[in-house]
Amino acid sequence: MAPKNEKVVFLKLEKLRETIEQYNFAYYVLDDPVASDSEYDRLMRQLEALEEKYPNFSVLNSPSQRVGVRPIREFKEVRHGLPMLSLENALSKTELANWLDRRVKRPLKAVEVAGTDIDFAAEPKLDGAAVSVRYEKGLLVLGCTRGDGNIGEDITHNIRTIRAVPLRLKGRHPPSVLEVRGEVFMPKANFMEYNAQALEKDEKLFVNPRNAAAGSLRQLDPRLTAQRPLDIFFYGIGDVSGWNTPDSHSELLKKLRDFGLKTCHDSKIVKGLQGCLDYYSSISKKRDDLPYEIDGVVYKVDSLRIQSELGLSRRHPNWAVAHKFPPQEEITIVKSIEFQVGRTGALTPVARLHPVFVGGVTVSNATLHNVDELKRIDIRVGDSVIISRAGDVIPKIVKVLRERRPKNASIVDAPRSCPICSSDTIRAEGETVVRCGGGLICLAQLKER
Ligand SMILES: [Zn+2]
Structure with a gap:
């Protein structure tokens, strides 16, 4: 093959991959398809044919490679660069007020102007499986479970099958390392449909959507995971380098969206205890109509500077709390x-x-x-x-x-x-x-x- 021809093929492959990933992004992240299914399939077949013909141009981060061809043998352990801590729970208004006093207001008195209501980034608390996804120079290199918070399991082969997870970040200058944390979940409608089909085929049913998400991620065979209708919302970061971290959590979410990472639309900035309580009651009312299962809401101190002043305790961050719904x-x-x-x-x-x-x-x-x-x-x-x-x-x-x-x-x-x-x-x-x-x-x- 002449070098000139090789370059043409390479550019064509890159163009195809980019277009298909754009289609994926529009469909799975923006929920706003820009191409018909048949157009998508046609490009995917073209890509697969070209990659087969020119195997030396085949790359792991091609959309054709989302679903691996063979199962892995076992799960490898991964130590998280930064621990994935769980959140402290508040089960009532009183517990929330106490948390706010104990963890935020009192510690801040020394360093902050007291009396001003603090901004919180509030978001629904999804009932799914927490994961961490690592990008290096914009390419997805690792996906893992939370595990015990310090050590999780490598589930990269399954994370790649989730279409809402970009294989490469959007934008020209991705950070050299960006570890993002999020929740993998099975939307309610997909969960019901999946169970209805499983019932027909006399297969095992999932108990609830959380169980469905966690079980699907712990498959050795990515072809099985690929058949499960999983989705993801990203809500935070872990290890990062080569990036100017924004000043606030809300700004951070915006940046993640710019990278093509899906975040929850129902998150909001609220002020002080009353703002949190209002958010809680508005989400409670919407709960049954939300397309995903939740078991409460989460409030995070919005300012990342104040977050780092408040710091972490042994098991929880001091700047975030989960306000749980009454048990069902x-x-x-x-x-x-x-x-x-x-x-x-x-x-x-x-x-x-x-x-x-x-x-x-x-x-x-x-x-x-x-x-x-x-x-x-x-x-x-x-x-x-x-x-x-x-x-x-x-x-x-x-x-x-x-x-x-x-x-x-x-x-x-x-x-x-x-x-x-x-x-x-x-x-x-x-x-x-x-x-x-x-x-x-x-x-x-x-x-x-
Ligand atoms: Zn009688």
Whole structure:
């Protein structure tokens, strides 16, 4: 091949790679496609054909190489340049106010003008898997899990399959090293669709989107991960060199976006405790409509200078806190199982529970649908159970904790006689419903009619 021709091929390959990555960026990061699927496929086929023909021009950071061809043998350990610390939690308004006093206001009094409300960068707290992605001279070289905060696992082969993660940073002068931290997640809609398909194929279902994201990243075979609809939001940095770090967290997020790194649209700058609380309540209201699962919000002191003054404690940064939503699952104890009589005479078992605060309300009852359900989930008086309540959904028992069952836990059978009118109960052949046989002499049936 003549050198002149070689140069033409090289330029053509570079152009193709750039265009495809631009299409990826528009589709997966901006959520605003600029090309049709068929156009995208056509360019990708051209690229693959050329790379096959000229293997010496093939590079790892080509969009054609996102999905590796073979599984890795095992996960290698990676020591983080800067530890990936977890955040301190605040579970209530009072805890948040205390955190603000203890970690921010008091330490700052000596060095800062007290009394001014501090700016916080507030953002939803995604329920996914934390990762760190390292770029050197603008090229993706490493992706790893958080692990224990100091040592994670090398999951580069899987990170590369996520289309929203750029293989190379945008812009002419990328930092010599830029480690970015973010959360990999499976959007709610994709999670439901994935589970629906898995159900059809009789495959294992994911328990929740967090489980789906974490499980997908811990695959040895990147071809499996590539089939999982994963997305990412970046929210911070680790090791950095050859870059003028901006003055504030909000400015930092803007710079990350300029590099083509996806950040959450729902983040906002708020002022002081009241600003944080307002943000919390506005995100709580939007929670069910957000396309991704969250379990709270995060507030970070916006000024990076103040962040470094506040510093880190052993396990947490002192300048950030996670304000968590009330738990949507709790454990409680079944005090008794009673039967309610409906207007058709049907007896519905109801578990009376030791009251428990879950999903923002106190729950003391959970319906068990019908008599067969008692046997199916094998629930007994005295059992410990997991109660779940999401959004406005009525609370339900998701699991009986058999390992916690006391010796004297008692089985409850459907009663022989109606708890309201004492008439005999009837269970028709092949039916799951037990009914009161009293008809209109039964007050429960009469009342409801
Ligand atoms: Zn009755």
